Amino acid sequence: MIRNSALSIYQLLGAPLKAMIDAETQAALATAEFIERIGFDRSGDETPRDDPAHFGKLRMVTFLHEKKGANGDIRQFKIEVPLLSLIPIPALQIKDAEIDFSILIIDEVKVNENTTSNTNPGETSSEQGIPPPFTLKNLGGEGIREMKGTFGSSSSENSKRNSLEAQMRVKMRLEQADIPAGLGKLFHIMEQNVSVSEDTIKALPEKTK
Amino acid sequence: MQPANPSTTPGVPCPDCNFRIPVTIPMLLMNDAIFCNSCGLKLSIDREQSEEGLKLLQNLNEAVEKVNRVKSNPMEQHQVF
Numbered sequence: 001m002i003r004n005s006a007l008s009i010y011q012l013l014g015a016p017l018k019a020m021i022d023a024e025t026q027a028a029l030a031t032a033e034f035i036e037r038i039g040f041d042r043s044g045d046e047t048p049r050d051d052p053a054h055f056g057k058l059r060m061v062t063f064l065h066e067k068k069g070a071n072g073d074i075r076q077f078k079i080e081v082p083l084l085s086l087i088p089i090p091a092l093q094i095k096d097a098e099i100d101f102s103i104l105i106i107d108e109v110k111v112n113e114n115t116t117s118n119t120n121p122g123e124t125s126s127e128q129g130i131p132p133p134f135t136l137k138n139l140g141g142e143g144i145r146e147m148k149g150t151f152g153s154s155s156s157e158n159s160k161r162n163s164l165e166a167q168m169r170v171k172m173r174l175e176q177a178d179i180p181a182g183l184g185k186l187f188h189i190m191e192q193n194v195s196v197s198e199d200t201i202k203a204l205p206e207k208t209k
Numbered sequence: 210m211q212p213a214n215p216s217t218t219p220g221v222p223c224p225d226c227n228f229r230i231p232v233t234i235p236m237l238l239m240n241d242a243i244f245c246n247s248c249g250l251k252l253s254i255d256r257e258q259s260e261e262g263l264k265l266l267q268n269l270n271e272a273v274e275k276v277n278r279v280k281s282n283p284m285e286q287h288q289v290f
Contacts, residue, residue: 038265059261061237061259062254062258062259063243063253064252065224065251066251067225077224078255079221079224081221083262085221086219086220086232087234087269088219194221
């Protein structure tokens with residue numbers, strides 16, 4: 001039973017790593033969706049919604065301020081600022097992660113040097129999305145050998161039971177990600193899109209002293 | 210802790226002195242105006258022109274408040290979601 005459910009060591013080690021990469025991918029997609037939904041306006045945009053090259057136009061927030069003109073009259077100016085530059089953009093990344101589990105080595109199998117190593121018959125590693133493992137040559141000179149194992153437990157209570165019941169402990173620390181180059185470019189575009197113009201419609205009469 | 214990058218800190222560049230006026234979401238939702246910390250210039254928020262954006266910020270702010278409430282009191286989760 002245990003032998004059948006055994007996986008290659010690289011799979012046992014690689015699965016939580018792949019899960020973390022998947023988690024970071026999801027976080028990046030969530031950031032992209034946040035930017036698109038909050039920062040851009042697609043109303044009246046005819047381009048298909050699934051077109052990644054078209055986000056729509058930047059959503060702006062308008063501010064007004066008054067300034068004394070050259071001849072002493074008070075004039076009103078309109079400042080349009082991209083909404084995205086007014087809010088913090090959530091971009092999380094895994095700062096560090098600690099995966100704590102013990103592995104019970106239950107088997108060692110000889111694999112053909114010329115073929116990709118498979119852990120289960122009929123199941124290629126590429127099907128699982130995990131690249132083929134590096135294997136260590138047996139010093140005895142009888143080809144490549146690969147270890148097989150399953151999750152073990154260091155606790156005496158659990159070691160008496162099926163070792164698959166052992167739990168994996170994962171500690172993760174998240175932090176706000178450094179600004180990726182693409183996001184930096186977006187900030188630059190937003191800076192350039194701050195526009196100041198005189199609000200002629202709402203031009204104010206000179207204030208009485 | 211490094212100082213925040215001015216271009217990535219949420220805010221508005223002052224049109225008079227170019228000082229970056231820091232802005233928060235509650236500030237935009239609750240105040241009618243923001244002031245430059247350097248020259249004191251008053252920037253009034255045009256709520257009419259910015260209605261759609263402010264509505265989105267209102268929704269975002271409510272979601273953030275809900276998450277903060279659940280974080281501070283996990284038992285409240287059933288009532289919030």
